[in-house]
Amino acid sequence: MSLWQDLYSILFWKDTWLGNTSLSLKFPTLFNVVCFKEECLGDVLVRKAIFNECNFVFRRNLFDWEKELQTELSHLLDVSGVVARDEREDRLSWFGCNSNVFSVKSFYNLFRAHPSNPDKTFELIWRNAAPHRVQCFGWLVYLGRVKTSEYHLRLGIINNEEEALCKFCFAELETADHLLLHCKFVWDTWGNVLSWWGIQGPLPNALDDLYRWWDDWNFKAKKRIIWDCLLFAVLWTIWLTRNEAVFNQTSPNWCEMQETIKIRVALRVKTKTGDKEDYSMDDFIFKLGSIIDDS
Ligand SMILES: [Zn+2]
Numbered sequence: 051m052s053l054w055q056d057l058y059s060i061l062f063w064k065d066t067w068l069g070n071t072s073l074s075l076k077f078p079t080l081f082n083v084v085c086f087k088e089e090c091l092g093d094v095l096v097r098k099a100i101f102n103e104c105n106f107v108f109r110r111n112l113f114d115w116e117k118e119l120q121t122e123l124s125h126l127l128d129v130s131g132v133v134a135r136d137e138r139e140d141r142l143s144w145f146g147c148n149s150n151v152f153s154v155k156s157f158y159n160l161f162r163a164h165p166s167n168p169d170k171t172f173e174l175i176w177r178n179a180a181p182h183r184v185q186c187f188g189w190l191v192y193l194g195r196v197k198t199s200e201y202h203l204r205l206g207i208i209n210n211e212e213e214a215l216c217k218f219c220f221a222e223l224e225t226a227d228h229l230l231l232h233c234k235f236v237w238d239t240w241g242n243v244l245s246w247w248g249i250q251g252p253l254p255n256a257l258d259d260l261y262r263w264w265d266d267w268n269f270k271a272k273k274r275i276i277w278d279c280l281l282f283a284v285l286w287t288i289w290l291t292r293n294e295a296v297f298n299q300t301s302p303n304w305c306e307m308q309e310t311i312k313i314r315v316a317l318r319v320k321t322k323t324g325d326k327e328d329y330s331m332d333d334f335i336f337k338l339g340s341i342i343d344d345s
Contacts, residue, residue, distance in 0.1 A: 060091040067091060068126065080119055083108045098127065102197060105190070121205075171258075174265045179275055179322035180282040187289060188282045191226065191257055196289075199224035199296075217295040218302060227257055230288055235304060242308055243284055247277070276319050283314040 060067050063074040063081050074081040081087065085107040097105050103124060112120060175188045190196050199214035200223045208214050216224040218235045230236065231253065240253055254263045264281050287310050294300045 062089045062091045062094045063087055065091075073123070077119055077123055079116055080106070080108075080123065083110060083112070083116070085109050103195070105195070171261045171265060174261060174278060174281075177278075178282055179279045179318040180286070181318070184282050184286045187286055191230065191285055192261055194226060194258070196226040196230075198226050198229055200226075217292060227255075229292060230285055231255075231257055231260060235302065236288055239288070239304060239307065240284065243280065243311065272319070275322055276315060279315050279318050279322075280311070283311045283318070287311050287314065 063084065064072055064087070066072045069076070074087070094104050094106075097103075104127070106120070171192060175185055175192060178185055178188070180188065187196075199208060199216075202208040203211065203214040203223075211223065214223055216222050216228055216233050218229075218233050222228050222233070231240070232255075237253075244250070244253075254260045261281075264277075267277060269277050287307055291302045291307055295302060
C-alpha cells in the first residue's frame with residue numbers, strides 16, 4: 051500500500067488508518083493499559099518487522115481475555131497488508147526523549163518513571179552491558195513472549211506437536227522455560243556456567259524466577275558487570291543455537307557454545323569497562339575463574 055510516506059505522521063492508536071474507526075476505539079481495553087498512547091504507526095510496524103510482533107508495552111500484565119484481544123489486533127494488522135518495507139525500514143522515531151532517537155537510557159527512564167514499574171528486574175535487563183538486541187531479547191524472555199515452537203503451535207502456524215518439539219532433546223514441547231532452562235542439555239550448560247563462579251545447587255524452575263535469583267546475588271564492581279552480562283550471554287547463545295538447529299538443521303556443539311558465551315561476555319565487559327587490564331581475550335576464555343576472583 052502507499053501509506054509509507056505517512057507512516058510516521060499517523061498515530062497508531064488514535065488516528066483512523068485501518069477501517070472506519072481508530073484502534074483506540076476498536077480496542078479500548080488495550081488502549082487503556084498501553085503505556086505509549088502516542089506511538090506512531092511506523093514505529094509499530096518496524097518493531098513488528100524486527101520481532102515479528104508489535105511488542106506493545108503495557109502498564110501491567112494482560113489478563114488472558116486481553117491477550118486474546120491483542121492476538122485479534124495482531125491478526126488485523128497481518129491481514130491489513132501494511133508492513134514496514136522500504137529503505138526507511140530501520141528508521142525509528144522515538145518519543146521517549148527530545149531527540150526522537152531511541153536509546154536504551156530513554157526507554158529505561160520512561161519505564162522507571164512509570165508508577166507500575168514492576169520490579170528491579172528492569173535494571174538487570176536495561177542496565178546490562180549486553181548489546182541492545184540482546185537486551186530486547188532478554189526483555190521478551192522476561193515477558194514470556196519468545197517465539198518458540200510451542201507459541202507457533204498455539205497460533206496454528208505449526209500444525210502438529212512433533213514439529214513443536216525441542217530441537218535439542220526432541221523429547222519435550224519447545225516452551226520458553228524448556229528451551230532456555232529445563233532442557234537437559236541447556237540445564238547442563240547452566241550448571242557449567244555457574245561452576246565457573248563456584249556456584250552449585252538447583253536453578254529456579256521458571257525464567258522470571260531465574261532473573262530475580264540472578265539479580266539477588268550480591269557482587270560488586272566489575273564482577274557484577276560480568277555476572278549480569280553472563281545471564282544474557284547464555285540466553286542469547288542458546289537462542290541463536292536453537293535458531294541454527296531449526297533453520298539450518300545443525301547439531302549444537304555444547305562445548306563450543308560455552309566458549310562462545312565466554313567470548314560474548316569478554317567482548318561486552320571489555321567494551322563496557324574500557325578495560326585496559328593485562329589479561330587477553332584468551333585469558334578471559336580459558337581462565338575466567340581467576341579473572342572473576344581478581345575482580
Ligand atoms: Zn529439550
